[in-house]
Amino acid sequence: MIMMVRKAGSLQTRLFLVFFLSLAILPLIYDSRSLYILCTQIFIFAIFAMSYDLLLGYTGIVSFGHGMFFGIGAYSVAIFMKNFGATTGNFLFGILVAVVIAAIISYAIGMLSLRLKSHFYAMLTLAVSQLLFVVAEKWRSLTAGGDGFTFSVPDFIRDRFSFYYVCLLAMIVLFFVLRHFVQSPLGKVLKAIGQNEQRAEALGYQIINYKVIVSVVAGVIAAISGGLYAGMLRFVNTTVFSIEITLDALLMTMIGGIGTLFGSILGSGVVEIAHDGLTSLAKVHPIFERWIIFMGLLYIVVVLIFPSGITGSFNNWLEQRKKVRMQQKEIQMEEAGKKAG
Amino acid sequence: MSYLMETNELSIAFGEQTVIDRVSLKLPKHRFTSIIGPNGAGKTTLFNLLSGQLRPSHGTITYQGQVITHLSPAARTRLGIGRSFQLTNLFSKLSVRENIRLAVQAAHGIRFQLFMSKAEQVAQTEEVDRLLELVLLTKKADVQASQLAHGEKRKLEIAMLIGLKPELLLLDEPTAGISLEEVPAVLQVIETIKQDKSTTILLIEHKMDMVKSLSDHMVVLFHGELLAEGTPQDVMKNELVQSAYLGGLYKDATAAGSS
Numbered sequence: 001m002i003m004m005v006r007k008a009g010s011l012q013t014r015l016f017l018v019f020f021l022s023l024a025i026l027p028l029i030y031d032s033r034s035l036y037i038l039c040t041q042i043f044i045f046a047i048f049a050m051s052y053d054l055l056l057g058y059t060g061i062v063s064f065g066h067g068m069f070f071g072i073g074a075y076s077v078a079i080f081m082k083n084f085g086a087t088t089g090n091f092l093f094g095i096l097v098a099v100v101i102a103a104i105i106s107y108a109i110g111m112l113s114l115r116l117k118s119h120f121y122a123m124l125t126l127a128v129s130q131l132l133f134v135v136a137e138k139w140r141s142l143t144a145g146g147d148g149f150t151f152s153v154p155d156f157i158r159d160r161f162s163f164y165y166v167c168l169l170a171m172i173v174l175f176f177v178l179r180h181f182v183q184s185p186l187g188k189v190l191k192a193i194g195q196n197e198q199r200a201e202a203l204g205y206q207i208i209n210y211k212v213i214v215s216v217v218a219g220v221i222a223a224i225s226g227g228l229y230a231g232m233l234r235f236v237n238t239t240v241f242s243i244e245i246t247l248d249a250l251l252m253t254m255i256g257g258i259g260t261l262f263g264s265i266l267g268s269g270v271v272e273i274a275h276d277g278l279t280s281l282a283k284v285h286p287i288f289e290r291w292i293i294f295m296g297l298l299y300i301v302v303v304l305i306f307p308s309g310i311t312g313s314f315n316n317w318l319e320q321r322k323k324v325r326m327q328q329k330e331i332q333m334e335e336a337g338k339k340a341g
Numbered sequence: 342m343s344y345l346m347e348t349n350e351l352s353i354a355f356g357e358q359t360v361i362d363r364v365s366l367k368l369p370k371h372r373f374t375s376i377i378g379p380n381g382a383g384k385t386t387l388f389n390l391l392s393g394q395l396r397p398s399h400g401t402i403t404y405q406g407q408v409i410t411h412l413s414p415a416a417r418t419r420l421g422i423g424r425s426f427q428l429t430n431l432f433s434k435l436s437v438r439e440n441i442r443l444a445v446q447a448a449h450g451i452r453f454q455l456f457m458s459k460a461e462q463v464a465q466t467e468e469v470d471r472l473l474e475l476v477l478l479t480k481k482a483d484v485q486a487s488q489l490a491h492g493e494k495r496k497l498e499i500a501m502l503i504g505l506k507p508e509l510l511l512l513d514e515p516t517a518g519i520s521l522e523e524v525p526a527v528l529q530v531i532e533t534i535k536q537d538k539s540t541t542i543l544l545i546e547h548k549m550d551m552v553k554s555l556s557d558h559m560v561v562l563f564h565g566e567l568l569a570e571g572t573p574q575d576v577m578k579n580e581l582v583q584s585a586y587l588g589g590l591y592k593d594a595t596a597a598g599s600s
Binding site for chain 2: 180181184185186188189191192195196198199200201202203204205206207209213
């Protein structure tokens with residue numbers, strides 16, 4: 001039985017590798033700037049959605065302000081690039097600073113609210129993210145307010161082709177790192193907490209510590225994705241702190257399937273491609289400018305019909321098939337037994 | 342005789358309602374103690390106080406000479422107090438194996454590790470297999486916990502408790518809601534733990550006849566107060582207990598006693 005599980009695990013890993021490999025080959029076959037940009041954006045939001053999935057899908061923590069860490073990453077990189085020059089060192093240092101700030105803020109929010117019922121965390125993250133939005137709006141000398149500012153970036157980020165690989169690599173590395181994280185002993189406790197907090201506590205696990213850890217990890221990963229996003233746009237304004245960013249993550253994890261990590265990548269693909277396709281239909285009818293309406297409808301359909309998302313439904317289907325096969329086997333064996341008897 | 346856990350004048354009130362009223366208990370080490378009492382006597386509330394889900398409004402709890410009245414449930418578990426729940430309480434979307442493994446992992450003190458050695462993995466797997474066998478769930482190892490029958494869920498819960506290797510085992514009506522055919526299997530599992538003689542067991546039950554053969558020591562709880570305690574034979578003979586159990590009201594019993 002254990003052998004079977006291990007085999008299935010390696011099969012899964014192989015499938016992931018094939019998927020990632022085909023993404024790596026894609027730009028060599030298709031030479032299109034707009035495709036590079038779309039894919040880069042998908043990779044960046046996939047990282048962000050995976051970080052949200054740690055909270056929502058694994059530990060069952062709802063955050064309404066997860067976008068703030070994305071914003072912190074974006075602003076940190078942008079400010080370093082603009083004020084200290086467009087070098088690779090500054091880009092990395094900007095991300096490092098964002099990671100530190102995100103860790104401190106997520107730790108503080110976690111310690112303040114995760115002891116309490118879950119909605120306190122949701123509300124506090126919402127409040128802090130709105131606070132940061134206002135700070136970004138008002139601190140004009142640093143952020144240029146709502147107008148935002150442009151900045152120049154090193155060549156490897158400027159070049160769409162090489163930045164495609166940077167983001168793809170970041171996504172792949174973070175995917176495997178997070179997959180290890182959720183499959184580690186610590187990650188298994190997170191899953192247990194998501195299922196039944198009281199029981200996990202009765203087993204001797206101190207819930208608050210785990211929740212703070214996952215909150216910090218999710219914040220840090222989100223900050224990295226925000227930094228990459230700023231690099232891609234070469235521009236930043238206060239929209240990175242808006243609630244829509246958090247909603248995007250929620251939509252992506254729900255559509256892809258919560259608690260699967262890989263679902264976040266698929267969800268990011270679906271949402272970004274739909275966004276791109278629908279806005280390009282704006283010439284046909286102006287309603288397509290409001291692409292978010294269709295996303296809202298899709299969201300309702302997902303919640304009603306596929307509550308476990310794409311990967312979740314796929315896994316359920318696999319399991320169902322396995323069950324039916326096992327039953328058929330049992331029946332066959334029984335019949336064989338009867339014949340023999 | 343040494344005592345593993347003692348309570349001193351333990352009380353809890355919800356508003357005006359005093360549910361546990363100055364209960365002083367002593368649990369002898371390595372013995373099987375059961376608390377019996379009719380529905381609503383406050384048995385589960387007393388359990389919640391002992392395991393830390395509730396904080397008493399008055400009184401103290403001492404465990405191995407250490408006052409634990411203000412420790413969290415998780416901290417008490419680490420000291421060696423494991424409890425079961427009257428209503429089945431599992432990780433319902435995880436497999437049976439994974440449920441038990443989480444308990445074993447906790448007992449091994451693996452809490453925040455990101456990596457696990459091969460030796461540790463093997464040790465855990467072996468222990469989980471042993472526990473599965475003990476509670477007769479080997480065939481169901483990879484089934485989701487929510488798909489189990491009720492009696493199987495209770496057995497799984499007991500397996501998780503044993504996996505924690507507690508010194509004090511608190512069992513809250515382990516046979517509640519189980520079909521009659523399944524009761525002997527559960528009792529057998531409890532009997533096995535008892536025979537081990539290394540665990541102190543405290544069990545709640547409201548059907549007195551079920552536990553009288555298992556128990557070394559019996560405590561009767563009635564309307565939140567300690568009514569009687571002693572060996573099963575003594576308790577069964579006690580007039581107060583008989584009138585409380587046989588439908589006579591406690592007030593009548595005390596009135597009769599005082600007149």
